[in-house]
Amino acid sequence: MHEYPATKRIVDIAEGRAREAGARRVVRILLDIGDASGYVGDSVRMYFDACAAGTLCEGAELEIRRIRVKMRCRACGALFERRPLTFECPACGGEGAPTAIGRELDVAAVDVE
Numbered sequence: 364m365h366e367y368p369a370t371k372r373i374v375d376i377a378e379g380r381a382r383e384a385g386a387r388r389v390v391r392i393l394l395d396i397g398d399a400s401g402y403v404g405d406s407v408r409m410y411f412d413a414c415a416a417g418t419l420c421e422g423a424e425l426e427i428r429r430i431r432v433k434m435r436c437r438a439c440g441a442l443f444e445r446r447p448l449t450f451e452c453p454a455c456g457g458e459g460a461p462t463a464i465g466r467e468l469d470v471a472a473v474d475v476e
């Protein structure tokens with residue numbers, strides 16, 4: 364359910380960018396949702412039409428890019444995908460540390476016209 368306010372915020376951000384650009388409407392929104400963000404893409408999609416109604420985002424296409432959780436190796440600095448039950452770096456066997464990758468809910472791009 365917390366996707367509803369998040370979706371409203373996404374619509375606000377996209378509408379703000381359209382206004383800044385002097386555009387008539389938003390054509391497409393590219394949204395990055397991290398696997399560990401706590402947000403569900405399908406729920407955002409479900410609320411989108413209701414949130415977009417009457418705004419510059421009405422009728423816009425919502426594209427959702429799922430971002431997998433990545434860790435960074437403390438030893439060699441490699442970025443790697445988190446796997447179940449291990450934090451081990453696949454390159455050197457070092458210990459991985461959490462990063463912000465995979466925790467985001469970001470408007471990555473807004474296409475306007």
Ligand SMILES: [Zn+2]
Pocket residue numbers: 436437438439440441452453454455456457
């Ligand atoms: Zn490593």
